[in-house]
Amino acid sequence: MELSCKSEYALLALLELAAQFNCGEPLQIRQIAKRQEIPDRYLEQLLATLRRSGIVRSQRGAKGGYLLTREPWKITLLEIVSCIEGLDKRQAEVNSAPRTVEGNVVLDIWQEAREASETILKSYTLQDLADRRDAQRQLDLMYYI
Secondary structure, three states: OOOOHHHHHHHHHHHHHHHHHHHOOOEOHHHHHHHHOOOHHHHHHHHHHHHHOOOEEEEOOOOOEEEEOOOHHHOEHHHHHHHHHOHHHHHHHHHHOOOOHHHHHHHHHHHHHHHHHHHHHHHOEHHHHHHHHHHHHHHHHHHHO
């Protein structure tokens, strides 16, 4: 199991939006892209996908940008990764393929691993990521003092 670049960039962008959640100010793509070193065009596509799934919303105008649609503690990592990776669609494709006995054995173990990873991703929220980031920043500051 591997974290794709798409999912990593989406999580980084959403962490930026989570940091702004309480002040209610939208962030523009170029602000997020600069802070997290994500290519603008790629980020634009990711945010469009997240918007279609109802995780973020866009606000037009001079002070426009993107905002989370819900509180960061109500958005699970499973929801984000599923949105970006299209996990439901991939699962349907695997289940429809004809298999051998060996293929069934491999698929059973893979399914077990997938369910375990989904359980973990479901147990963490965007707020949990933000809290860990803040704790790590504090540790880094203390180390340099």
